[in-house]
Amino acid sequence: MDWLFFGEISLAGLAMGGLYALIGLGFVIIYKATRVINFAIGEIMMFAAYLFLAFAGGMEMSPWVALPLAVLGGSLLGGVIEKVMIRPMLGESSISVVMVTIGIASILVGVVEMIWGADPQLLPDFLPRKPVFIGEMYLAPKIAYGFLIGAAMLIIYLLYFRFSRGGVALRATASDQAAAYSMGINVRRVFNLAWVFGSLAASLAGVLVAATGGLSPQFGAIGLSVLVVVIVGGLDSIVGALVAGVFIGWLETVAGAYLGGEYRMPATFAVLAVILVFRPYGLFGTHDIERV
């Protein structure tokens, strides 16, 4: 066994896993606050990445202006989706709400294809190109810097939700909506903000992932990997999203490198199946007790 190769692959996988963790975090924020499983998160990422392409490529803005604008656009999209399509579904069965997000995903794919065409595209380079070495192991610079930006965002999020007023409001709403409401928390606003913040994390990750791997209307399929991450970690657990994100990213890359690309999905879904059978609520999720 070639340990150097294994190390390099693992490193790339862990870096990818960091981005998965960020997307998973966005997913979990939305789920915690509104109990909605967002099948459209991959498409929200894609939309933000296309916005970046339009700003940086089409309008020739500096990438460092285009990146915040694109991320802002993506989070705005999340907010609008919540207001227009998710709010009316409040109190409906979870199947219906999930199907609404699947419908939204389909709409976004269509819109993107209509505006930017169906062909795969490359994002303009904006990350430093100098190769990164950790010890002897080489890491592609795009992946390394993508990971650093993602990790920085992740830390900001964690601190925000731990200490700020908004973060406390979100956690209060997640644990008991009625109690939060009676303590003067604007629950509706929390719902909306959760979608905005969740989409913000996803949008940033979307641009970073697209910068390494290219962009096409099928980009949203990454949402399936994220789904695995959040189920393995536990739908309502931020720690779970982080741990599972890094692990699934690593597993996917290693399986892809050693067994071939067609094994990426089955490998992660096998972990998912095992988790569903033995710990249906995920590694760190809360186990709901149901009563009649």
Next chain:
Amino acid sequence: MRIGDAKQSYEADEAIWKSSTQKVWFAVLLLVLAVFPFMADAYLLYLGCMVGIAVISTTGLNILTGFTGLISLGQAGFMGVGGYTVAWLSANSALPFPVTLLLAGLLAAAVGILVGLPSLRVKGLYLAIATLAASVFLHFIFAEWESVTGGMGGLSLEPAHLFGLSFQSDFEMYFIIVPLAVLMVFGATNIFRTRTGRAFIAIRDRDISAEILGINLLRYKLMSFALSSFYAGVAGGLFAYFYRVVTPESFPLSMSIFYLAAVIVGGMGNLLGGILGAAFMTLIPEALKLLTAALTPFYPNAPIFMSPMLEIIFGVLIVGFLIFEPHGLAEIWHRIRRFFSLWPFKN
């Protein structure tokens, strides 16, 4: 409610045809279905067959999702099992189509039971994701188990045959697909007049309460999975006979979503809704094609926008129906019927 419609016995309440008018209309429908292939042109025949297959699969998914409340993203995978079974049997045996279709259904049902096993522990969306995992594995098997499935190239089939008759054209396939669709929808109607069907509905409404009432959850949930996948398997087998080729790409994840959308647009937990939804969702892309063809002389770019437009329409239909018409096309149908039965007394 019709005037003079008071039921005086349970038999009357459970009857399939509540009035003789309904019997007449049903006979008319059967007659139309029987005469249709002789009047229709090739394109309409093709559409008829497509709708027939979609009706079978949608009805199956409706049993699982609409009546038992278990959401499944694996329908395309189960259809694939049926399709590949038929394809493999047609290459490696001389069995006539009723046998191969039955085997396709049974094998799909067996896979369905396997996939349904986690349903006792996990439910709701977790279950949806378990079925999603199943469809990923099935797709992987279709693509990689080359000695049986032919890998990415897939398998091609001999035409369906029975007693020396061979069913090749759309016209001939119509006489397999549509009677089978009628039969299977009829079968589903009857399931919901039995204890089993009512148990499904009880599980959908509140599974814990159903368990307290003495319904064995695991057994009935698995039964629902098995039935639903049986329908999917038969539909997949017909799909294979109809196109005479199956590849892993014949049964993508988007197909599972398509059938879920058909159930929702038609009306969850309503067999008539399933039929309407299947027909509606199958015909929408065709209608869009016609529209594009009509627009192309004026806007030469129209064909480019067709495929994204289809995605958008598909999404808007799902979202729109869920928000504005959650009971689906079936509810619209009932509203129209009510209008005519009350007309002219109500304005």
